[in-house]
Amino acid sequence: MGGLIAYGAYIPYHRLQRSRIAAVLGSGGGPGSRAVASYDEDTTSMGAEAARAALRMLEGAGATPRQLYFATAAPAYLDKTNAAAIHAALRLPESALAVDMAGAVRSGVGALLAAADARVPTLAVLSDVRTGLPGGGDEREGGDAAAALVFGGDGDGAPVIAEILAHHSTTGEFLDRWRLPGDPASRVWEERFGEHVYGPLAAGAYRAALAGAGITAAEIDHLAVTGVHGRATRAMAKAAGVRREALAPDLAAAIGNTGTAAAGIALCDLLDRAEPGQTLALVVLADGATVLLLRTTAALAAHRAPVPVSAQIAAGNDGLAYASYLTWRELLVREPPRRPDPEAPAAPPSHRGEEWKYGFVASRCEACGARHLPPARVCVACHAVDRMRAEPLADVPATIATFTVDRLAHTPSPPLVAAVIDFDGGGRFRCQLTDVAPEEVAIGGRVEMTFRRMVTAGGIHNYFWKARPLRQAEVPAGTAATAANGARGA
């Protein structure tokens, strides 16, 4: 029987304390904070990070997704498939379908259901960057994040960690929240109207899903309700009839409502906290309602995301200045450095170098073992020609050999921090550091690679890799996990 086989969340490093909004604007704000995608992130790059986390759970299991559904309300490109960049970053096989479900918040749960119902292993990636006008509710209450969920069957090589008991959806056509293409902010109708419409839609879906699964609300061990309408989601949680302790904590206080990603983040968090053999309920309110019921299996105990949602929330840095937030979202236009505009990447070399640019695949000399970043045909150490094999390094940690703080370089968030990093097992690369303050960088510091949008120039997003401090505790040397890493690298 099929079900969920892997999951991963990505919550960006930066937080904006809501009180900082009021400190600048004189009003708005409030308690808590929201997650903020960095200046070098967008829904595509965050989606790739979440998906990398999920696929790490499948390493060695041979369960490669054969479909990728990417849902976002803030696509980096229109017309062009954003899922293709994620597909490339994950190094999925060419034969794997990658499609966008873009535009509406509901696309998130839609992608999730499509993956759950698929006949081949399918990855759903839900990602959002929530924006609104300065001082508004959406700015304050939104949040940026991505989540990835992989569905498959036991026959695909990876154990099912949560079986799908049932899902049911209802749909309604009404004006509650909407945005014209290109507008900087969404519009909403009077809040009480939406609450009035969502109530019956939610209740109908909930009833039907419980009936489909043949369970009662009292049997639900963990319930999460997400949606685009705050009052309606709170009302639904109250009306669900589950035990008090079954209600999932509200993540929005710490990271905000992550829109399209919210359903995925909530599900990841439920899985982080659930024990084997428990019943999970996910309710999503967006232009209707969806209720998904799952039961965790015994396999969950040994197959959990390495970095839980709660740990990512705790690892955030809430020192972000409101002015930086506004600048990153292009809501505050700042004087650029007196340097030439950044150059756009060209299409043919980007395509030729797809494995390197998107997958961070270097090369390794079969004659002498030297690693080359970027990949090369002639070995720098022994000069052997065309004796290279592909060497994926995206998941290999590295150590800072030396670094500098560049105060002149063109970057949306000066100063640029550049480092020379040496990879575990060999190989050196010079790259930018991100999610870091210059004063916390030190020679010998440990870093990991992260997929980022380097710059947007000439209407082209330049995706590539940067290094960021390795903030989660490393698995001690000699354990099975590091041995597996070493074997892959050798």
Place this chain on the structure above:
Amino acid sequence: MASKGIRDRVAVIGMGCTTFGEHWDRSTDDLLVDAAGDAIASAGVALEDVDAYWLGTMASGLSGLTLSRPLKLDYRPVSRMENMCATGSEAFRNACYAVASGAFDIVMAIGVEKLKDSGFSGLAIPSPPNDGTGGMGEITAPAMFSLLAPAYAKKYGVSDEALKEVMTRIAWKNHSNGARNPRAQFRKEVPKETIQNAPLIAGQLGIFDCSGVSDGAAAAILVRAEDAHRYTEHPMYVKGLSFVAGPGAGLLDPAYDYTTFPEVVAAARDAYAQAGVRDPRSELAMAEVHDCFTPTELVLMEDLGFSERGAGWEDVLSGTFDLGGELPVNPDGGLKAFGHPIGASGLRMLFECWLQLRGEAPPERTIASVASGRRLALTHNLGGGPGECVSFVSVVGSEPTA
């Protein structure tokens, strides 16, 4: 390396050099006409006597037409050379080989760069269409070279404060030399406190640790050594010429520690072998080196063999490389104070050797080493950065080897 060298087979018989600086009122054409005119006047030849030309420019014009058009040359060969910051030296090197081969009797090497028309204060080098994964486009030149400072300090146990003092000393020295040079872009001495407290650009580099971005041109007229005395009593002989392009190993190999330029070490070894130099510190009268940033000059003192490894910083502080020191380095102010119009810089360095070896430098910056009998001078360029660069070293002298 297997280079044979052309020691004493080619000589410089005339040179010209424009003032370097922000020449808002002079075009690339103007600078070329001026430098070429000064050089032929210096050599006592006419433009139509010059058989062939080597023009160095990184980005101020394509093809030989960049020179033949403003000079209105009558159907002569003009090679247009580019090798990043070693471009001027590369024009000189190839011109030398053409003369040594016997293909031409009189040739001109000329370099020019017009940087100040771009509107940007730093260097702005466009890249070929690429996949957007290169670091060069986003990391600036001062940032690349700033990597030398902490690496050097760590390797040799020099404190950050002491290293900053060394960098400051280098900038201070080159500014004091430039203050004695009417052609230099910056002609004022700068107090050490001003240098030390300047706003940071990248890493430990302040604004005064960076060379001047400027416009300028310089030129040399070359003939076979045996013909040189027909034109001047005091020709400058080419003793050694070396140029290397590295494999970029430092960017790939964790063993590279950012305290040396292997390309410079290789070029120096080759040039010294050609010129018969065994101990550069005691044999050279002076050196013009590529002080694009102050830590570069520090590392070069060791790479060029002027100081022992790890001892360069102490030699800098003790004044070894000052105008009145044992081995004056950049007596004309260097890239730091003279300015760095890329294509012209290598020839500008040779111009200072030309003046000093012939005793024609202004008295206030005349080095004592020539009077005390030293007859050799060195010029050095590099293009690129730590880990991946091209390097040029020449040795020139005022007398043929006995």
